[in-house]
Amino acid sequence: MTSLPQPSEVKLGLVIDLDTCVGCHACVVACKGWNTENYGVPLSDQDAYGAEPSGSFLNRVHAYEAQPMDGGAAQTVHFPKSCLHCEDAPCVTVCPTGASFKRAEDGIVLVNEDDCMGCGLCAWACPYGARELDKAAGVMKKCTLCVDRIYNENLPEEDRVPACVRTCPAGARHFGDLGDEESDVSKLVAERDGMALMPELGTKPVNKYLPPRPKDQAREIDLLAPLLEPVSETPTGFLNWLDKVLEKV
Amino acid sequence: MHPAPSVIIFTVFSGLGFGMLAFLAMGFPDVYGLSAFVFFAIGYACAVGGLISSTFHLGNPKNAIKAFSQWRSSWLSREGICAVAALCVTGLYAIGKIFFSVDLAPLGWLAAALCIVTVFTTSMIYAQLATIPRWNHWNTPFLLLSLSLAGGALMTGQIRIAMIGFAVAAIAQILAWVMGDKRFAARGSTIETATGLGRIGAVRQFEPPHTGTNYLLSEMVHVVGRKHAMKLRVIGFVLAFVLPAVLLMISISHAMAVPVVISHIAGVLVLR
Amino acid sequence: MHKEPVLDTSPKVSDEIRKTTCYMCACRCGINVHMKDGEVAYIEGNRDHPVNKGVLCAKGSAGIMQVNAPSRLRAPLKRVGPRGSGEFEEISWDEALEIAADRLLMIRRNDPSKLAFFTGRDQSQSFTSFWAQNFGTPNYAAHGGFCSVNMAAAGIYTMGGAFWEFGQPDWDRTKMFMIFGVAEDHDSNPIKIGLGKLKARGAKVVGVNPIRTGYNAIADEWVGITPGTDGLFITALIHELMKAGKIDLHYLAQYTNAPVLIDGDPKSDTYGLFLRDKAGKELVIDRKTGKPAPFDKKGVRPDLNGQIRKAGISHVTVFHKMAELYLDPKNSADAVTEHCGIPAEQIKRLAAELAITAFEEEIRLKQKWTDFRGETHDEMIGRPVSFHAMRGISAHANGFQTCRLLHVLQIILGSVEVPGGFRFKPPYPKPIEAHPKPHCKVTPDTPLDGPHLGFTRGPEDLALCADGSPARIDKAFTWENPMSSHGLMHMVISNAYAGDPYKIDTLFFYMANMSWNSSMNTKAVIDMLTDTDETGEYVIPNIIYSDAYSSEMVAYADLVLPDTTYLERHDCISLLDRPICEAEAAADAIRWPVIEPDREVRGFQTVLIQLANKMGLPGFTSEDGSAKYQDYADYIVNHERKPGIGPLAGFRGNGDQAGRGAPNPDQLNKYIENGGFFLSHIPDEAQYYKPWNNAYQDWAVDMGIFDAPAPYLFQLYSEPMRKFQLAAEGVGERQPPEHLRDQVRERMQPLPIWYGSTDEIYPIHALTQRPMAMYHSWGTQNAWLRQIHGRNPLYLPTKIWEEKGFSEGDWARVTSPHGEIVVPVAHQAGLNDNTVWTWNAIGKRKGAWALAEDAPEATKGFLLNHLIHELLPPKGDGLRWANSDPITGQAAWFDLKVSIERVDPQDQVGPEFDAIQSPVGQGPKDLAWKVGA
């Protein structure tokens, strides 16, 4: 319902590994494909073959550059963004029609297209730009966490995961219950110091991001220097060394 | 960020309209019969016109009726309900004044209250948006209310009140800018927090997700508005407050009202 | 209180799943095509498939937008307007085949070499070459020459196998992985899956690349090398490792030609060639006896530093020569650092990290195996450092030697075909001796004397006519590029236009956008295709082209043979061709019509068969003169290369035979039942050390990969190259023309060394990268993909950005010795200081691909190709040298150097081309796709 339910035990969401994401957009298109054919109206495209092509996508991959403070080389980070299924979801409470709602059982935030009047207020209320009004149908679109896959009895057990997770070639996307400390996703978040986006807004996103590991650093071994101690400076010297070694074997 | 034109027209005119109706309902000016009809008609035109225009930007208006359902949590829903109530009650009061030349004062006060509450609910739709620090503040209702009342007063010829109203609104507007700009920083939301990459260092966008455009870009990124923001602010301010004030000072005749009103409305539109 | 709506969380997904092979790119993943009411509803990866194991990339997932693209050709087209106008009339297949067959038959009767048949990134080369060979023209090749032949040839000449998609790191075991010059590669999904495994284990990934995006963005360490200098960087790594003695002496002695003796007699005709015994076996010194012995004698202990003195001449080993060459101080980290733009400290540290990982963190697998000398080992020793590289190092004029250098580095670390290292995929490893040589003997009305392409072993194998002139239109296998194993498709149009080495009648292209993104010097190529001689005839008289979509090239054909989309036809991904094997298993696969075409189109391979039948080509015709094959499916099942060996290895005989076996009429159905592919696992004891592992050699013979075991030594020192060099030194019958003598002598170094060039006027390197979500030109017609990459900026590094005072929204004029373009720019900090780049093949010609003429691809998208010439600028020696590798002829795309100046924002990129008329009209305005709703 449009007022938020009691926080659910189960908090289904995604954990996205920014250290592994190569920015291939596979998740973007798999999402487009599944959600065009499934939940609600198709994700439409305008001027599809023209000068200003645009369309609805529920997941888009951004790319940033971060400049390390120590003056090291700038780091490129590919950054997929979709609805974070916030626990305190402003997009839900602003909705006048009740179309926007957060599921009591698993915390998934959805739009009931039969009620949506397309006022766009929820998109304004979402700090993460995770909602897009479909131009053809005039209803609000957002990540459904593939609610029509994850419980779908018509799919084999192993395929009951979001389309984007199933397709990610690098395995950078993980799906699970972030309400359960014992779940794989929760463990990942704990191990890899997973983070929420814009915590200062108090929206309490369920989705978490695993930050890039430290880059451009030598593996710590101080024996390095002795390791590359030359056996000789000259080819001849080297060949003499070679004979000595070969004697031993 | 910047809302769609229809939304702007809506806030400006409905604000003006409800402000005007509020004064009329409180008996300023205390008119009856035909002149009452004219005044109320203008008030309704603005208020209802504003409301209707707000439905133009709906992607799926056939569901608009459902907007009344979520008054528990949604300011937009609440606004809808208040607006209807305000229009009905004011309607009854108006009928009294126009056809039966009676002034049902208590009803009037209720109507006025509803009108003002309606404007307040409207203002809260903006004020609640944490995403837009500039609006997400008590000053927003204050500004919209003062504007609406000043406008209402002006339209109903309550010059002195109008003058005060303008002064207050002007201050509120300046406050809004000053604090708005500050709050933007104060909120502490930056590209670094938005990406959590601040831990590495300074962050900049390298590539947009798509080269093609999308809803968010076309709906919310208001390029023109940004470019000449300052220029627009000055023009708007002059038209909305300074000019009307000046005009009002030099003459109090009704003839003057028209340009004043136009100037004011134009100004407020620009400001939005 | 408002109730939560009741959701159906188990909606029906589809009526049926059809499993076939993706062809949104050349990676060839397995796909599940979900069908609703007979229409494609959704495409996902096939979890059982060896290539992609269930995942799918952006292109693959967008397949539904491809098979429904408005740009699909609808019927055979006959040109009615002038070439390039795009004015065609649709004709029937009967008429189309008639026109083509008549002309081709005439050519075949008089002079088969008047046909030049070249194919693009297609996957039926064993079939198209079979057709061309039976036709009898010497002028056949695929696009490898402008793609990455350096990588393939260097790998095969050196190790009997290559990177590309022919090998892979041991993803599950490697602990340090260095990736050189890769943005995407053909193994798109396998590389991403592999990187994911490394990341999950926290193994170290090092990206060597001027540009920090994609794979290089997630690399733990980025080496922002100056383009063209990898060979130098690798030489320094070799130098530092050798100098420190951090090399695998046992591996070098046992499995490589490092201990092989070289003829040291300057006067002999075999100077610099290997010393051999009577049987022709390379000789080594056996440490046990101190005497020469054939390298493969049982129990021989080859001596890396062996020597023999005969008649006062001492003959030393390959390894001896390597020490002299690579230990030269000019190859040290300190000496190369400036040129490579990499700090000497970083080079030394990387060398050390390689050494530690390879030798301190060695892997020992408890797995018995027996080597080709008959010696049995209790365990498999692993060196967990692995490498991958692709066009970034190969698409340079020094690419062949750079690739060879990288293989030398892998080999001295003992990290090829060992646990944790680099592994071959069947049919590799395969020694040069097991590959064919080039053939070019033309006889009217007769097939060619053998396969067109192959691997030259020396001057005697060059494709030259009696008078020494090139036998092939592309001048492959000539002194200009003696080892051009993939041909030179990028030279075909300009040579045909110039009538050099001779004039031809018909250009027959398949699946290559030669008038646009796959040609250098695009504008000039367009002029060559449209130019007429004094009689008003086109200089290139006749052009036949097969495409499936309305590409830029279609407009330049006289006859267009419209192909089906990948979901509408039979294909086979064959072990005889570019297979989809894994290091652990041999695999092949098929495509089959999961939907029927709704247009007058035919699979191109079937069309070739129908042409062959009309012409009665041998190989396609049985003794009684009847056609052997009705269509491609028929060929796939019933064709036999050798008795029992056909295009598909799976389900032969009565369905239970693998590799060898009689044709099985039910074979295709078996494949379909099995998910569209076939897999045969390599036994555990044969998993590593394949080139020297008896168990593997026997398995390969059973599979029909070899007819007899073919163990061999890695060729650190390349004898074939030395033979060409020897000729340039004056030895032998076949001598290079004088103007090429020095080039051959300097470039055909049997031990790889780096060479490069510097240019002051055009100081900036200009590169392209494959976008992961776009496939060359053909992704653009895809309504979903073009929203991701609809235009492309030129990315500039901070140094240039600031020096030239660029700011957001600016454009730039980019100038090369050859041309100029005006394009939008953007800033990238993670980029080599002297390098600019853009995404490849985003720019499109107005009117192509069923797009609006003002599509961003044509107004804001651009190609670098206008700046690249197939010939180098004149050097004042009166000659024009090819912009190619002097060894293989590989197109040197990435040698491009430019200068840049800021210009104000424009609304049209330059050069601007006028629009071509679309033979298929323009696509619809909006899409709201849902089938079976």
Ligand SMILES: Nc1nc2c(c(=O)[nH]1)N[C@H]1C(S)=C(S)[C@@H](COP(=O)(O)OP(=O)(O)OC[C@H]3O[C@@H](n4cnc5c(=O)[nH]c(N)nc54)[C@H](O)[C@@H]3O)O[C@H]1N2
């Ligand atoms: N500047 C620059 N230029 C480059 C490169 C670079 O790195 N930089 N890379 C070069 C390399 S390596 C390559 S391989 C080339 C690739 O360039 P091309 O060989 O031109 O490859 P594409 O443009 O992908 O496709 C060629 C044609 O195949 C058609 N096609 C697609 N599917 C089918 C089908 O099923 N049947 C038929 N008959 N036709 C089909 C497409 O419509 C297209 O017209 O580009 C080269 N050009």
Ligand SMILES: Nc1nc2c(c(=O)[nH]1)N[C@H]1C(S)=C(S)[C@@H](COP(=O)(O)OP(=O)(O)OC[C@H]3O[C@@H](n4cnc5c(=O)[nH]c(N)nc54)[C@H](O)[C@@H]3O)O[C@H]1N2
């Ligand atoms: N998505 C997608 N996949 C594709 C294709 C596609 O079009 N789209 N095309 C397919 C084809 S035909 C091919 S040939 C392969 C090619 O796949 P890649 O080999 O990845 O070829 P490119 O995309 O040209 O990338 C060349 C890389 O080398 C880098 N580079 C350039 N010069 C140098 C250098 O001197 N040193 C180093 N270290 N790096 C350098 C560039 O920055 C770039 O990252 O991809 C295949 N796969």
Ligand code: SF4
């Ligand atoms: S599919 Fe995976 S790797 Fe590719 S962009 Fe999405 S998250 Fe990143």
Ligand code: SF4
């Ligand atoms: S991300 Fe945006 S749309 Fe999703 S729940 Fe949070 S606020 Fe709502």
Ligand code: SF4
């Ligand atoms: S757009 Fe739809 S879902 Fe969003 S607030 Fe308006 S009615 Fe609710």
Ligand code: SF4
């Ligand atoms: S979970 Fe489903 S809807 Fe959400 S982004 Fe992934 S694919 Fe799209």
Ligand code: SF4
């Ligand atoms: S990599 Fe992508 S496009 Fe290429 S075959 Fe695999 S799924 Fe298809």
Ligand SMILES: [Mo]
């Ligand atoms: Mo290629």
